[in-house]
Amino acid sequence: MKAIFRDTYCSPEALKLGDIDKPTIGQDDVLIRVHAAGVDQGVWHLVTGLPYLLRLAGFGLRTPKTRIPGHDVAGHVEAVGKNVTRFHPGDEVLGTCDGSFAEYASAHHDKLVPKPSTITFEQAAAVPASACAALQGLRHRGQLQAGQKVLITGAGGGVGTFAVQLAKAYGAHVTGGCRTTKTELVRSIGADDVIDHTREDFTDRPGRYDLILDTAGNRPLSQLRRALNPTGTLVIVGGAQTGRWTEGADRQLRAAMLSPFVRQNLSGLMSTPRQEDLQTLRELIETGKLTPIIDRTYPLSQAPQALRHVRSGHARGKITLTV
Structure with missing residues (x-):
């Protein structure tokens, strides 16, 4: 599959686009065919390894623990682990995972909720973090x-x-x-x-x-x-x-x-997306009380430019990647 990856902490410009293995899923996981991924300050921190306090917090002292960056995800369910009953192949979902800057990503089922039908995948990927x-x-x-x-x-x-x-x-x-x-x-x-x-x-x-x-x-x-x-x-x-x-x-x-x-x-x-909060947000979106605001969307290959735009502080709303 195509993915953005790095093996060391680096500047956004040093991120690579290439072919790597599709992730495997465990019994409680969901394999997602990624359509869009959210880009935020947190991704910039995990790519660069700055500030150093972040490394001490468990994300990898010298090298990042996760090769593919990105956490916020929206897409279709491709496959589910044998213990997963809430989702089925073909379902549209949003949530968080490790490595959303890729064609496929694996997420634990309790980090996902159904995507509201009233918004696009790009808008859905803007929601979690x-x-x-x-x-x-x-x-x-x-x-x-x-x-x-x-x-x-x-x-x-x-x-x-x-x-x-x-x-x-x-x-x-x-x-x-x-x-x-x-x-x-x-x-x-x-x-x-x-x-x-x-x-x-x-x-x-x-x-x-x-x-x-x-x-x-x-x-x-x-x-x-x-x-x-x-x-x-x-x-x-x-x-x-x-x-x-x-x-x-x-x-x-x-x-x-x-x-x-x-x-x-x-x-x-220091927030962490939780399923109950994602469900609350989903309901507010469905009732028209909340609308994700998208400044612009970049293709996966332009992840470095997306990160630089987020870091500039000039984005009006959210930045997302399409995959």
């Missing part, structure tokens, strides 16, 4: 309640576009912070107010927010706290693109260490 991060940040960690004032930084990006829609679906008053080129997009997906951060600093506004979901990764903790209500909640998703060891994860650590000593609830989020 970013939409789950938005959902877990707002509902699980942020304890979002209807009527609350919510600020979402990086509102025009991969996680941000899902977060704006989810916060609106759960009844919040949503302010989205983004760059000039993304303001119209953020308004179009339901934000009640939009702040162009190249022209205005949200910390200068007199109002305060009940919940801030920070996906932009470049604000000091002190500034974010100033924009919070005295008992508000801050959830930091991701980090700044600096630092070879932590790349901004130190903000999350500092938030967690400070939180017990202040009235505000401060935390970071």
